[in-house]
Amino acid sequence: xxxxTPAQSQAEALxxxxxxxxxxxxxxxxxxxxxxxxxxYPVFLMKVLCFALFASALNxxxxxxxxxxxxxxxxxxxxxxxTAYAAKDWGLSPELAILLGTAAxxxxxxxxxxxxxxxxGIYFAMVTLAxxxxxxxxxxxxxxxxxxxxxxAVPRGHLFGFIDLSSDLTLYFVVLVIAFGGLLGIYRxxxxxxxxxxxxxxxxxxxxxxxxxxxxxxxxAVFVMSATLAGLAGATKALVFQLASLTDVYWxxxxxxxxxTLLGGMGTVFGPLVGAAALVTMENYFAGLGxxxxxLQGVIFVASVxxxxxxxxxxxARLTKKSL
Amino acid sequence: MKLRTLAxxxxxxxxxAGSAMAQTSVKIGVLNDRSGIYADLSGxxxxxxxxxxxxxxxxxxKGINVEIVSADHQNKPDIASNIARQWYDQDGVDAIFDVPTxxxxxxxxxxxxxxxxxxMDSGAGSADLTGKSCSPNTVHWTxxxxxxxxxxxxxxxxxxxxxxxxxxxxxxxxxxLEKDTSAVVVENGGEVVGAVRHPFPGxxxxxxxxxxxxxxxxxxxxxxxxxxxxxxxKQAAEFGITQAGQKLAALLIFITDVHAxxxxxxxxxxxxxxxxxxxxxxxxxxxxxxAEQNGGNMPTMVHAGVYASVLHYLKAVEATGGxxxxxxxxxxxxxxxxxxxxxxxxxxxxxxxIHDMYLFQVKSPEESKGPWDYYKLLATIPAKDAFRPLADGxxxxxx
Numbered sequence: 001x002x003x004x005t006p007a008q009s010q011a012e013a014l015x016x017x018x019x020x021x022x023x024x025x026x027x028x029x030x031x032x033x034x035x036x037x038x039x040x041y042p043v044f045l046m047k048v049l050c051f052a053l054f055a056s057a058l059n060x061x062x063x064x065x066x067x068x069x070x071x072x073x074x075x076x077x078x079x080x081x082x083t084a085y086a087a088k089d090w091g092l093s094p095e096l097a098i099l100l101g102t103a104a105x106x107x108x109x110x111x112x113x114x115x116x117x118x119x120x121g122i123y124f125a126m127v128t129l130a131x132x133x134x135x136x137x138x139x140x141x142x143x144x145x146x147x148x149x150x151x152x153a154v155p156r157g158h159l160f161g162f163i164d165l166s167s168d169l170t171l172y173f174v175v176l177v178i179a180f181g182g183l184l185g186i187y188r189x190x191x192x193x194x195x196x197x198x199x200x201x202x203x204x205x206x207x208x209x210x211x212x213x214x215x216x217x218x219x220x221a222v223f224v225m226s227a228t229l230a231g232l233a234g235a236t237k238a239l240v241f242q243l244a245s246l247t248d249v250y251w252x253x254x255x256x257x258x259x260x261t262l263l264g265g266m267g268t269v270f271g272p273l274v275g276a277a278a279l280v281t282m283e284n285y286f287a288g289l290g291x292x293x294x295x296l297q298g299v300i301f302v303a304s305v306x307x308x309x310x311x312x313x314x315x316x317a318r319l320t321k322k323s324l
Numbered sequence: 325m326k327l328r329t330l331a332x333x334x335x336x337x338x339x340x341a342g343s344a345m346a347q348t349s350v351k352i353g354v355l356n357d358r359s360g361i362y363a364d365l366s367g368x369x370x371x372x373x374x375x376x377x378x379x380x381x382x383x384x385x386k387g388i389n390v391e392i393v394s395a396d397h398q399n400k401p402d403i404a405s406n407i408a409r410q411w412y413d414q415d416g417v418d419a420i421f422d423v424p425t426x427x428x429x430x431x432x433x434x435x436x437x438x439x440x441x442x443x444m445d446s447g448a449g450s451a452d453l454t455g456k457s458c459s460p461n462t463v464h465w466t467x468x469x470x471x472x473x474x475x476x477x478x479x480x481x482x483x484x485x486x487x488x489x490x491x492x493x494x495x496x497x498x499x500x501l502e503k504d505t506s507a508v509v510v511e512n513g514g515e516v517v518g519a520v521r522h523p524f525p526g527x528x529x530x531x532x533x534x535x536x537x538x539x540x541x542x543x544x545x546x547x548x549x550x551x552x553x554x555x556x557x558k559q560a561a562e563f564g565i566t567q568a569g570q571k572l573a574a575l576l577i578f579i580t581d582v583h584a585x586x587x588x589x590x591x592x593x594x595x596x597x598x599x600x601x602x603x604x605x606x607x608x609x610x611x612x613x614x615a616e617q618n619g620g621n622m623p624t625m626v627h628a629g630v631y632a633s634v635l636h637y638l639k640a641v642e643a644t645g646g647x648x649x650x651x652x653x654x655x656x657x658x659x660x661x662x663x664x665x666x667x668x669x670x671x672x673x674x675x676x677x678i679h680d681m682y683l684f685q686v687k688s689p690e691e692s693k694g695p696w697d698y699y700k701l702l703a704t705i706p707a708k709d710a711f712r713p714l715a716d717g718x719x720x721x722x723x
Contacts, residue, residue, distance in 0.1 A: 043406060047406060140524065143496075148426055148427055149427050150427045152434055153434045153457070237402070243402065245431075247427075292359075
């Protein structure tokens with residue numbers, strides 16, 4: 001797809017020194033993530049990374065494109081199903097399975113996006129939700145998805161034919177590369193001229209139209225990118241947990257990822273990571289509390305909406321007067 | 325806290341050194357739904373049941389130190405898989421119990437096989453656990469969809485209810501349930517006069533129920549689960565279907581659902597379960613103790629299954645004098661099972677636990693003498709007929 005952009009003369013909106021700060025944060029993050037599996041449980045960390053990527057993908061669309069998709073589980077889940085099926089029944093190697101799943105999410109994103117971007121606001125959200133429900137029903141009924149049981153016992157296989165992924169630690173570093181690569185990709189997109197146009201569309205769409213930008217193409221492009229990255233997260237998760245199930249395509253998954261993004265800080269670079277880490281930690285370490293987990297999630301959500309609407313990272317950014 | 329336990333344990337071990345008794349510490353995990361739709365039929369009740377099994381076995385006196393941990397998998401297989409991995413890898417859990425929701429149970433079964441630990445399922449229904457997805461590390465205790473479909477199907481036809489009409493949830497699970505039950509009905513000389521598929525999940529069943537009513541069938545089989553079954557039963561009550569003489573057979577329902585529906589609505593419903601609290605003196609005594617700890621609520625068959633499976637597991641640990649997975653699994657399959665709730669039984673090579681199943685009918689409010697007096701026994705399905713024959717499951721362990 002070609003994106004013809006009229007003369008680009010956006011002044012860098014970020015305060016001076018911000019890229020440097022971001023670089024430092026990314027570096028510190030990478031170091032922490034490299035040490036983390038030796039301190040914390042690797043499978044848990046992989047889950048955090050998958051959801052961090054998923055939430056960042058949604059944030060690309062929501063925080064920077066201004067489009068609230070309530071159907072991102074469709075991309076996450078369908079990629080996870082395709083990857084699981086390709087790895088298990090076709091015996092594809094993990095890298096091909098992940099690529100296939102991600103590609104499927106991209107194609108699905110193109111189809112759904114092309115229709116959804118014709119509407120705005122709540123209608124856009126509803127259209128994406130409706131499509132996600134269709135994907136859910138497809139997953140319930142299609143013979144290859146295993147219905148309620150999902151696709152189980154997906155082999156992790158050997159990456160490129162020689163790296164054995166059955167060890168959690170090895171797989172962790174592969175997931176780290178995928179997720180971190182995805183995050184850097186998103187960062188690059190946000191700070192490209194394309195990203196600047198996106199933010200401008202988010203802030204004042206009629207103005208951009210009057211300036212001669214083909215707004216719909218930008219929206220579609222960012223929708224497909226977001227869907228693809230969500231698919232990448234879902235595909236990776238299928239290999240980590242060795243299963244694909246209805247949970248991944250259910251509408252609550254779409255809700256959960258919106259919650260992660262809002263809690264962490266919509267429209268910030270690092271917010272979704274923090275939000276994903278917070279929610280996954282809650283789900284995991286408080287599992288012993290039973291029903292209180294969901295209550296706690298609800299309370300936190302209400303509190304974050306009422307008290308700090310910018311999200312955790314949003315608040316930090318405001319207090320430190322830095323763009324994060 | 326942990327340190328103190330450890331110190332005490334090692335002190336105890338020190339004192340006992342020299343005596344013949346070996347000290348074994350086992351850690352068992354009860355993983356189930358503690359917040360969602362299955363929280364009543366499994367949930368905290370299963371933890372109580374496991375604790376009662378440890379007490380009744382008198383584990384401490386036999387030199388077995390048992391610790392119980394529990395967690396909520398929210399009916400999501402990925403959370404279940406995550407917790408199971410963590411329990412096995414980090415927390416030193418030796419065996420996982422309960423695990424309702426088929427997708428979660430299948431996930432835990434795979435992990436238990438990978439990590440060579442023991443998984444004893446009570447809450448999930450999938451017959452695949454001891455069929456094509458069977459594993460040398462899995463025991464499936466309480467029930468499965470095959471047993472429920474066959475129990476209800478064959479017993480009702482034998483009682484003379486020959487003409488069936490199915491109300492089926494239109495997805496793999498419902499279709500499989502309908503197919504299984506239809507086969508049994510026909511095999512036993514019955515007849516399937518019709519079937520209607522409803523979308524999943526469904527809310528309005530009125531047109532389907534009217535169709536079922538008009539079909540002239542003796543039995544309306546509900547090949548669905550959870551909320552669908554409950555809604556269908558409620559609406560059937562509004563149409564007065566059971567009062568008009570047709571039988572309503574729910575293929576997957578628990579006593580807690582009947583409790584929630586109330587007798588007025590659920591009366592006349594026919595169902596199969598493997599345990600009912602009011603069967604004999606032993607079940608009544610056990611259930612009374614259980615109810616005292618569970619806010620007055622009687623146990624479901626899932627709770628009973630957790631109790632019985634923990635008990636059998638501990639017996640095998642005692643018999644082998646350790647917790648080596650292979651030895652304990654072999655012992656559990658070799659040793660006949662015997663507990664107050666399911667009576668005598670056995671664990672087959674494919675991991676399926678074999679016991680009698682019972683066909684119950686829900687009492688009318690007039691017949692019921694008190695709280696939780698819900699079922700009357702219609703038929704007992706003997707253990708040998710209650711479960712899928714060993715050869716038919718497609719399990720690799722059966723040769």
